[in-house]
Amino acid sequence: MPQPLLSEADAKDLLRCICFKTGPPRTVGVELEWLIHDLRDPRIALSTARIEQAHAAVRALPLASALTFEPGGQLELSSLPAASLTECIESVSADLDAVRTVLRGHGLVLTGIGQDPWHPPRRMLHEPRYDAMEACLDRSGDAGRAMMCGSASIQVCLDIGHEEPGPLGYGRRWQLAHLLGAVLVAAFANSPHRQGRRTGWLSTRQFQWAALDPVRSLAPFDGRGPRDDWAAHVLDTPVMCIRDDTGPWPTPEGLTFRDWVRTGLPRPPTREDLDYHMSTLFPPVRPRGHLELRMIDAQPGDDGWMVPFAVTTALFDDPAAAETVYRAVKPLAETAGPQPAPRNPLWTNAARSGLADAELQAAAVVCFAAALEALPRIGASAALCEAVASFTDRYVARGRCPADDLLDLDLSPESPEPGLDHGKDIRP
Structure with missing residues (x-):
C-alpha cells in the first residue's frame, strides 16, 4: 500500500510527540551487542562461512529477545520491555x-569488549542499508567502518518520564541522561585497543562514535527543550541514503531531511522514510518513545552487562537516587561547555581517561553509592547488589575502569597467549 506523503509540519509533530511518549516510568529494557571470537584463541580470524553457520544455528533458537546481527557479524539481543529490572535480567x-x-x-564464544582489539573491520552483511551506510560514513574517515564491523555496546532503554517537573519528569531525565552519560562512559570504558595496539583512549568505541559524522552522532542541545531540540536535529541532519527498490540506494551529500520534505526531490518522503532516517542517527541518547542510552561499552564476563544496566536503571527510576545524582552531575555541565555531547570536553575526557579524571571519579562515587542504596528499593536481588558493590570497590573507588584491566594484559598479536580467558566468568 502506498505510504502517505509527509509535510514538514507532520514531521515535526511526529518527532515531538511520538518520540517523547510521556508517562510514569514503568518498563525497562536492554540491548546487548557482543563480538564473536574463536573459543580457544580470539585472535584467529573467523571465516565468513563459519560465522554464517553459527548465525544460522542461533537463529533457530526460541528466544524471548529479538535477535539481530551487525555488519561485522556481532550478535545483538534486544529484550522485550520488562516490568522490572529483575524480570528483564532473568529473561x-x-x-x-x-x-x-x-x-x-x-x-x-561471545566476547564483551567495546571494540574488537585484534581484527580490522570486515563487513559480512552486504545489504543496501549497509552499502549505503558505509559509503556515507567513509566520507568522514574510517571510524564508521570500525563502528559497523567491530564495536559492541550495552544500550539501556528507559521510559521517557512524565510531563510534570521533578526527578521523574521527561525534561529532567533528558538532561540527566546527557550529563550522567559521560560518567557511564568513564566508569564502564572497556575498549583501549584496536588492531592489537593501544589507541590512547580507554573507550575507543566512544571515541569512534564521536568521529562518525559531522552531525549524525551529536546530541541535540539547542536549549529549546527536548521535543523541539530533537525535532530540529532530525530535520536538519543530512539523510544517509534514499531507499530505492530498483537498485543501490543513493547517498546524496548534504541533503537534510528538511530539504527533502520541502523540495520533494528526488521523490517525496513518507513516514517510513522519516522512521528510517531516525534509525541512521546515532546520538548518545536517542528518543524512540523511550530513552535509549547508547554510550556504554560492552563489559567483560558472562554477567558483566548486568552492572551498568542495574546502575543506570536505579539512577533513573528511583526518585531519591535520581535527585541525588542530578545534583551530583549538574556541575559537570560547566566542564561540558557549549558543545554538544559527545564532542565536548566532558565526554572527551571520559572516553580518553575514564575515572582517572578526578571530576568524573568524584561524580561516579556519588552515583554508585546512590545506586547501591536504590537497588533494593527497585527489587534488585542480593546477588546483583553484591555485583554492583564489587564493581564499585574494584573500579570506582580506585579511579579505574575495565579498560585498565585490558591494559594490564598483553593483547598484541605477537603475544604467546591470547590474553583473555573466555572459559570462565570474570565478573568483578
Missing part, C-alpha cells in the same frame, strides 16, 4: 545461556 540471561551453548558447539 535476557536465559536467552544468553542458550546462545552461548550453541556457539560453544561451533567453537565460538
Whole structure:
C-alpha cells in the first residue's frame, strides 16, 4: 500500500510527540551487542562461512529477545520491555545461556569488549542499508567502518518520564541522561585497543562514535527543550541514503531531511522514510518513545552487562537516587561547555581517561553509592547488589575502569597467549 506523503509540519509533530511518549516510568529494557571470537584463541580470524553457520544455528533458537546481527557479524539481543529490572535480567540471561551453548558447539564464544582489539573491520552483511551506510560514513574517515564491523555496546532503554517537573519528569531525565552519560562512559570504558595496539583512549568505541559524522552522532542541545531540540536535529541532519527498490540506494551529500520534505526531490518522503532516517542517527541518547542510552561499552564476563544496566536503571527510576545524582552531575555541565555531547570536553575526557579524571571519579562515587542504596528499593536481588558493590570497590573507588584491566594484559598479536580467558566468568 502506498505510504502517505509527509509535510514538514507532520514531521515535526511526529518527532515531538511520538518520540517523547510521556508517562510514569514503568518498563525497562536492554540491548546487548557482543563480538564473536574463536573459543580457544580470539585472535584467529573467523571465516565468513563459519560465522554464517553459527548465525544460522542461533537463529533457530526460541528466544524471548529479538535477535539481530551487525555488519561485522556481532550478535545483538534486544529484550522485550520488562516490568522490572529483575524480570528483564532473568529473561535476557536465559536467552544468553542458550546462545552461548550453541556457539560453544561451533567453537565460538561471545566476547564483551567495546571494540574488537585484534581484527580490522570486515563487513559480512552486504545489504543496501549497509552499502549505503558505509559509503556515507567513509566520507568522514574510517571510524564508521570500525563502528559497523567491530564495536559492541550495552544500550539501556528507559521510559521517557512524565510531563510534570521533578526527578521523574521527561525534561529532567533528558538532561540527566546527557550529563550522567559521560560518567557511564568513564566508569564502564572497556575498549583501549584496536588492531592489537593501544589507541590512547580507554573507550575507543566512544571515541569512534564521536568521529562518525559531522552531525549524525551529536546530541541535540539547542536549549529549546527536548521535543523541539530533537525535532530540529532530525530535520536538519543530512539523510544517509534514499531507499530505492530498483537498485543501490543513493547517498546524496548534504541533503537534510528538511530539504527533502520541502523540495520533494528526488521523490517525496513518507513516514517510513522519516522512521528510517531516525534509525541512521546515532546520538548518545536517542528518543524512540523511550530513552535509549547508547554510550556504554560492552563489559567483560558472562554477567558483566548486568552492572551498568542495574546502575543506570536505579539512577533513573528511583526518585531519591535520581535527585541525588542530578545534583551530583549538574556541575559537570560547566566542564561540558557549549558543545554538544559527545564532542565536548566532558565526554572527551571520559572516553580518553575514564575515572582517572578526578571530576568524573568524584561524580561516579556519588552515583554508585546512590545506586547501591536504590537497588533494593527497585527489587534488585542480593546477588546483583553484591555485583554492583564489587564493581564499585574494584573500579570506582580506585579511579579505574575495565579498560585498565585490558591494559594490564598483553593483547598484541605477537603475544604467546591470547590474553583473555573466555572459559570462565570474570565478573568483578
